[in-house]
Amino acid sequence: MTEKALQRTFVGGTVVFLVVLAAMTADSLHQVNAARTPLVTDQVAHGKYVFQRKNCNDCHTILGIGGYYAPDLTKVSERRDTSWLRAFLADPQAAKPGTTMPSQRLAAADVADLVAFFDWVRHIDTNGWPPKPLGSIAVAAGRPTPPGAWQGKACGGCHMIDGQGASGPGPDLSHIGSTPYDALANTPEFLARWLADPPGTKPGTLMPKLPLSQAELDSLVSYLVALK
């Protein structure tokens, strides 16, 4: 091919692909506005404006896009209820002492709009993103439900319950509430002491000392005791 012919192919082909993209764009935006995202109210739009103005997106991802410094916000209104979100956004330190989230000095109306925006984002059809972790537990009827800390601390990365999780190095805990493991007690008192400091309780154990809040520790103990 001559140089001229190649130039024409380059320009012509580019135009063709741009036309295809334009057609796909028209269809995509139609579907997005008609069905895949909820209706944008003025409150949601203003919440989005606040989100941008404060540059939230350079610490947090949303729909997986943005900074990897702080948690993804796509499903934040599923994880946290409205009153908690409002309290946290109004004064992060008061709602969650020790957090590295700086106070954004938001007006009460801005806080409400931001929360409305997050609730709107939760209902976007994201083709199933973020995916459910492989370690999620499907709870059978009559069996206790694992607390958030079970997933959050990835206990299933070492332990198995009802055939779900890893088969080692930790023991299967499916019946830890009725069958003690390795001559260790299974009372709530012992389990609480154990989770607070495994190596201190049994030197040489592979179980690490995990940073657990008192609430997380309590939730795990009641869960383990209920596993009969």
Next chain:
Amino acid sequence: MTPHSSVTHRSQLVAYPFFLAAAILFVLQVIFGLIIAAQFVWPTFLMDTLPFNFGRASHLNLMTFWLILGLMGASYYLVADETDSEIFSVPLAWANLVVLLVAGVGALSSYWFGHVAKGKPFTEAPMPWPLLIALGVVLFLVNVFVTLFRAKKWNAITFTLAFGMVGLTLLYLFNLPFYRNLTVDYYWWWWIIHLWVEGTWEIVAAAIMAYLLVKLTAADRSRLAKWLYIEVALVLFTGIIGIGHHYYWIGTPRYWLLWGAIFSALEPIPLVLMVVDTFLTVRHRHAEPVNHVTWYWLGGSAVGHLVGAGVWGFAMTLPQINKWTHGTQVTASHGHFAFFGAFAMLVIAAMYFIVPRLRGMEKYARKRSMWAFWLMTIGMLAIVIAFTIAGVVQTYLTRLLGMDFMAVRTQYVSFWLFWVWAFGLIVFLPGVLVFLWDFLAGKPAEAAAAA
């Protein structure tokens, strides 16, 4: 600038202030990168004066700015040479530079002192700065186009360069409105980000690369012109619909999973061709490359482009994998590798070819320049490896096992970000500083040989 410049046209000297600004902003970009990497490890560091989000905005914007200024400087030099004519207006080129610098300083001041932004990564600059940025680029386009039309000397290099520059300017206009719907906003935002870096910037970069290859090896122009058209055609034929790999999870229809996967899997093909073309051209050269340092950066750019953009990008482009890696440090590893390989190394190659000429010499003494090359290349490789490990660990723990994001970030990711910071500080930053020193004070190669 010395008055005894070895340039063929006086107006080419206007490239110097563009390159100087680019080199200084590059150093600043790296410093902001070090600050935000440090914040991963020590979260309270500068927490109140420069919170992470505004440090990151500065890091990203400085990168865009210095690369654009570098590409513009190279374009002014190249267009005068290729058309064998003076640039239409040197004062207009200065106006173009000053407007962009004012816009840049304005945007950064908004982040640092006002803590306000427009809030999309890479395009954080709040109004009115985006308008000024657009104005600066339009002044550049007017200057280049009048030069090209007056000289009536269009060839493959000037044509693709102008094509890419017009494209990237038009795409930037999608940044100006406020979109009420987040999905619609991201939809158009990717037209800027993706169709820049995997489209129009690539076209501009390919044109500059072809120019440098001609200059370095006295290669057959018509052969290189054909390569150039084939490469840029394949970049756009794969990349335009390849935008679909950004439309998997943001609320856009499901068919993008298929189209994005197919076309983005083809995106590495033109990058392979660029490497083949570059090495073939050097093998069949008609002249010995006189400027070895430029050749190192150019070869490094071709390889870095393929591995950083092609391989690292391909590794996470299929939806089956991207579902897990999306929104993790895996993306940061790809971003650093690709931007450095495809664009930073190319702009630096252009600078090592052009800046000595603007300062009145053929080329710089080699020794110090090679230090800059190896420190930056090895430093960036180490940074990319640390980011990649951070990303794989993060993907495994948070996405597959479902661990809490902050627990993983503070206990595992921060360890690898420490290494990003350490390699950046101890290896990469010194390389950048040597480069700046070389830029300002490089000695002619002949003098070094005599000494």
